[in-house]
Amino acid sequence: MDLNFTPEQQAFRRELQDWFAANGPKGRLDSPYSEPGLSQHLEWEKALFEAGYAAPGWPKEVGGMGADAWDQLIYDEEYARFRLPERLNKMGLVHGGPTVEAHGTDEQKQRFLPGILNCEDIWCQGFSEPGAGSDLAAIRTTGRINGDTMVVDGQKIWTSQGIIATTMFALVRTDPAAKGHKGLTFVIIDLRSPGVEIRPLGQLHGNPGFAEVFFENVEVPMENVIGEVGDGWRVAGTSLQLERGTGRGTHTRLEQALVDLARDTGERGSEGQVEELGRLAAWTFAYEQATYAATHEIATGRTGPDVSSIQKMLYTQIHTAVHEQHLAVLGADAEVMTDHGPDGEMFGMRRNYWHGRGAEIYAGSNEIQRNIISERMLGLPKEPRG
Amino acid sequence: MDLNFTPEQQAFRRELQDWFAANGPKGRLDSPYSEPGLSQHLEWEKALFEAGYAAPGWPKEVGGMGADAWDQLIYDEEYARFRLPERLNKMGLVHGGPTVEAHGTDEQKQRFLPGILNCEDIWCQGFSEPGAGSDLAAIRTTGRINGDTMVVDGQKIWTSQGIIATTMFALVRTDPAAKGHKGLTFVIIDLRSPGVEIRPLGQLHGNPGFAEVFFENVEVPMENVIGEVGDGWRVAGTSLQLERGTGRGTHTRLEQALVDLARDTGERGSEGQVEELGRLAAWTFAYEQATYAATHEIATGRTGPDVSSIQKMLYTQIHTAVHEQHLAVLGADAEVMTDHGPDGEMFGMRRNYWHGRGAEIYAGSNEIQRNIISERMLGLPKEPRG
Amino acid sequence: MKIAFEPEQQDLATSFDQAVAAEVDVEALRALWTTETGRSEKLRATIAQLGLTTILVPEEFEGYGGTLVDLALVLERMGYHAVPDALVESLVTAPVALTVAGSPEQQAAWLPRLADGSATATVALRGLASVPDAHVSDVLIFRDGDELKLVETSACELTPLRSMDPSRRQFAVTLPEGAAQVLPGGGVETVLAHEAAASASVLIGLSRRMLDETVAYAKVREQFGRVIGSFQAVKHQLADAVAKVELAAFAVHAAAAKVADGAPDALTAALAARIVAVEAEFEANRASLQLHGGIGFTWEHHLQLWLKRGKALEQAHGGLTELTAALGRATIDSAKATA
């Protein structure tokens, strides 16, 4: 056991701190779904890219720094600690890109990855459909293969970043005869293609960002298929596990939420609320340490049991509990938005509260995580399908 | 809405208070599973019987007072408030007797009910079996009908009062071809018959009282069948609903537990523990009011939705929460039994703590209650059987 | 004992349902979000026509002279329909405050007008930082220490706030020096008890609506080849929430009766009722969003009407910390007294 960062790691952290302090945007950027906001975000992404900080964990060949898991963690911690803007291309950086990296050909890596880093392409994920939320295997969007072209028809929903995205990595059904997760293919779709319609869909905290995406006879080159045709479920598994997994500074953001709660509790909380703060601090610590342990696992290439479902479920529950408690400490002031956008969208703690409740649903609802934990970790029998 | 008792009801309450104060045993009786304890309990039951207080709610013809639901509630409240001994024949008084009253012939009522009141017979319930706990329909104890005799073979388990009981009301399978809850018959078995073996089974809080009861070629007269042969599931339903239902002073005992907790919280609790006490007081109040509402329903013969599953589930949860909180308030003293029997069995709060956890399992585990609530009240589909 | 509402009380709730049906249609409610007042004149007129404004006004001031029990079921329906107005204040705590604590002049000036709907009142028992519906109220009754005071809103400065619930209209109120009059009769405890019990009724209705919506959705939404309502993971979450709401409702109805009777335990019963109603609503709120899944998280779905109202009302009439600490202390005092 050694809980200390190496001198090199500490130096990397200071380097980042200096750069973020000097170059990070002052104040909050406008929403990326507004014209000025999108420019501001692209400008920030450009600065990161030019400094080499767009994706430290990616290989040098495709524009990353080849940083190891610990340096990636340090980057994520500092990025969160400086409260820098949410990454415009996070679906590409965290999910789509690593999937291409893991399953794509060299040609595909060269073709797709640089565009994510320099934000020429903005990626979104196309898994959920109106009839396929928790049950991803029920996907009905079809990909009809016709020589070297796939013709896509169907609909995706709850697509984060959908209204600004140029590129979707999607699961489509290429074998209509196959049931469930068989016959699905993982494919990258250019949303600028004819036949794509994107309709904005709001989120309940008032913030835009969701979209429904409709496909009608959309032609996609077969060279955009990642992995084998019909093997999409396994390919997508990489992305799903990444989505469940921790990292990306979630532990730092949770700690920040706890610090904010602690300040308000110190100012106006009852003794019982101090006790509740202590309870939440303890679970926040546990989550932080689980993140470090997972980083150690990745860094050493060892593969202990996959605890990403445990982390996802409990992270979202702790996150919600911290914010529920913050509402309680604020009392009658809780509903009053001190910080909100021109259209009434929520910012700060109140946005995070609702967003956190959404997180108990998305990326595999916590009910699905409980199935995974009880079936894969404990070996209990699967639920019978209807 | 009128939350006041009538003058007549108040007078009845005073009458009971006077009689209990004058005649109630001073101090705790020995365990009814010991020789001296059984005598002491029988003596107390005899006093109740002779005063006409053995079962106020039963009809006068069979030795009760014909009291209405409100007078029965008042009786139960005062009995609990005076912390009088647990009724020796409670399984007969609360479950078996009322089932005979509801489904038996006049002859059967005359034959069985008086023996419960004067404690010539001590009843126990024979529903659970090693393979049929939550799944009562899986009962395998058989009753082979042979003319005017039924021959019973099999085993019952977790039989409360089993080691002192003389009489069991049981569900047995009379039609071996029928599956599930079909082919079951409700029958009263004299445990003094040849072929019955009763083995004591302890409970985890150290108190005796459970038994396993084995039947080998036990002959039971067919006139002991209550209701029709094969209709036992419906007949037992009365008993099960009574078991789930509230009443019998449970709300008073819950309030007493709350008062005990409040005293210790006042003496040694933190401010956070005072808040938790308030939360528990609120749910105790809700349960009390639900009991009054149920009594009103019974008294007026109206039948609103059956909320007995809600009451059973939440009562047991509130009960456990009150006792868990009491352990927390006592801190390091919680484990130390200030009050225990010679063989280390638990008394008082600590017994009630474990007993309450058992209550979340017995009388239909809370998982079963959730099935009932979601299926019968909300109309959600049944769980598929295997 | 009689633990049941009178037929007239039930009928009043049914009449309310019918009379306001068009006004509480979810699209109509959403349309109000962007109007200047956020309030429907028609709805307010209907409430007055139904006589709801008269119920807690004494007969001598042209009221009905009723009690909270007469309003309890209507308040539940108001929660059920997510009626946006601050009706706990205007229908309950304002007339009660004037009745128990107002001077004869104050009563004569305001109670008849509250009864006939020609004036509206709002109430603030926990400071003036966030007062509901001050913009459509003629008079504000507020707590100042152990006293209740009254001020005309036209004399106050109202700063509009933005609530997480787009239906709610909250205002920071600044009082001009010396504008407030004391209500001389005390009455803080009575008003607090009415507030807690009435608020609890609203929460019960709100919770029932969230659960009704969710049960209905669970019966049609299919995943994994089955309606999701056939999974124990869904069924048991709903059972837990429904159980809490229904048990809480017993407490809420009893509290209304005790508050109506002025029973010695009226305040503790009302605190208990609001505590269990808040906890039940919390669970109904949690389960209903969780079980709706992604669709419930969209702006376009109506579930947010109840979700956000619920979060606002968990805190608005006293949060759990305040209420549980008070009830906990009262429980200790009462346990000592019976020792």
Add this chain to the structure above:
Amino acid sequence: MKIAFEPEQQDLATSFDQAVAAEVDVEALRALWTTETGRSEKLRATIAQLGLTTILVPEEFEGYGGTLVDLALVLERMGYHAVPDALVESLVTAPVALTVAGSPEQQAAWLPRLADGSATATVALRGLASVPDAHVSDVLIFRDGDELKLVETSACELTPLRSMDPSRRQFAVTLPEGAAQVLPGGGVETVLAHEAAASASVLIGLSRRMLDETVAYAKVREQFGRVIGSFQAVKHQLADAVAKVELAAFAVHAAAAKVADGAPDALTAALAARIVAVEAEFEANRASLQLHGGIGFTWEHHLQLWLKRGKALEQAHGGLTELTAALGRATIDSAKATA
């Protein structure tokens, strides 16, 4: 960073499992309930032979000079096997107290004997009303305000108490006037941190055992024509409990490392570890009895070994109220400092 135990540390836990297998057989443990001391000489000898008594004794006093990290996995296994002895006290807090706070004379008198197993110590940081294993301990170290003190048990009056857990042996200790010596070096915080972190390790092992037993039972017990482990009602309760235990374990391991390092946040990390371990154990305890059903409630079933130990250890080394209040205050102080 290296978030993993060394192979030797893992091997020590495995050796412990093997060496004590016969002594921690459930029937053997139950047999101890009715013996006079309730303790197995053989088990105590084995623990000494494995060198576990030496680990936290400095080398200069014939110890191993290790840290809590060396013992953390062994402590988990002790919980897993429901070892009845007060080993958090005898193996951890007693040698640590002497090492950090004892005078040279006190250290020389006791540490070598603790190391070789010729003497045993127990510790009481929260009063003398209920001290574990005082009857088999030669020396008692206790907290008196900001000081630690030491007294030989032979000088004390020991009144045996009856624990809900028939394996535990607790005693009320009465001190003779002037018999206790102060440990001059302070050290209360260090000892508290070791206690919380070590106790958390025991709770993790205890929780894992309850869940292992329950998962195994759920795979064979049939109801409604299916093994009960195929019902979501069962699966999800187990998933919730396992998730809490496994997340808590990360905190517990990190706390051991921080306590071992004497990190500035060692005490808060240890408090956090014990808080999450207690909450995880609480849930494992609840779920395991609930899912065993009636059979788990019988005296004859072994589940009670872990259930009762768990309830005792939830309170024994500081209950949640004490720990959460302390950690909550520390969190507020630290938030203010980073403002």
